[in-house]
Amino acid sequence: MHYFDLxxxxxxxxGAGRGLGAAIAVGLAEAGADLVLVTNDTPADGTAGKVRELGRKAVTLQADISNRSNLPGIIDKTVEEFGRIDVLVNNAGIIRRTPAAEHSYRDWEDVLNVNLNSVFVLSQEAGKRMIAQGAGKIINIASMLSFQGGINVPGYTASKHAIVGLTKQLGNEWASKGVQVNAIAPGYMVTDNTEALREDPLRSTQILERIPAGRWGTGQDLAGAAIFLASSASDYMSGHVLCVDGGWMSR
Known part of the structure; x- marks a missing residue:
């Protein structure tokens, strides 16, 4: 099991304060990693407590990642606290649901700033340090809407398609430097972003009928995939998008 030891x-x-980000962070701690937990408006104290209960160190940072000027400081603070950065999980994301003809530019811009622009800047800042130390893992969170168009979510769909392209592009440049860049595409998960879908009886039924596993996913379903992509077990993977979807994409 040393392949998965962090x-x-x-x-x-x-986005480590709740949902998928919190579950991924705790999973990485269970595998041995120390954590920097970044949140916007939700404190990560609960996640930090779970990490510390596992005997790992946890630093919490609150920062509006839609503001580019806040992003370099996240990586700087990490290196200041720990002397290095080995893994970056770009999990934070938002969604705005409005028909495309009515979708405001403000909503489009807000979604792209969080879901795509912050991922590029944080990956660039972390990547410089990982390249210098000759090793590192970057894990981006994609979506089923990285492959499909969706309905009423033009900004979100565009951002998640772009995440796959960026994952492949960075992977191409950095694999030879010891830095692997891959992505996880969660299926339909129980998160704040899917609350509207889960509360719509028709859409919820349609979604569940297509998932071979017969249920919505949870954050714990992603933890193992994140550990794998953060560990030496995935050293020969680059630019890959790993679907954790209960079989949705195979249907």
Whole structure:
């Protein structure tokens, strides 16, 4: 099991206060990593407590990642606290649901700033340090809407398609430098972003009928995939998008 051992590694997870980010962060801690937990408006104290209960270190940072000027400081603070950064999980994301003909530019811009622009800047800042140390893992969170168009979510769909392209592009440049860049595409998960779908009886039924596993996913379903992509077990993977979807994409 040494392939999956993250002891001594330092991981940064954005959107770590709740949901998928919190579950991923705790999973990485269970594998041995120390954590920097980045949140916007939700404190990560609960996640930090779980990490510390596992005997790992946790630093919490609150920052509006839609503001580019806040992003370099996240990586700087990580290196200041721990002396290195080994894993970056770009998990934070938002969604705005409005028909395309009515979708405001403000909503489009807000979604792209969080879901795409912050991912590029944080990956660039972390990547510089990972390249210098000759090793590192960047894990981006994609979506089923990285492959499909969706309905009423033009900004979100555009951002998640772009995440796949950026994952492949960075992977191409950095694999030879010891830095692997991959993505996880969660299926339909129980998160704040899917609350509207789960509360719509028709859409919820349609979604469940297509999922071979017969249920919505949870954050714990992603933890193992994140550990795998953060560990030496995935050293020969680059630019890959790993679907964790209960079989949705195979249907």
């Amino acid at each position: 002891t001594g590694k330092v991981a940064v997870v954005t």
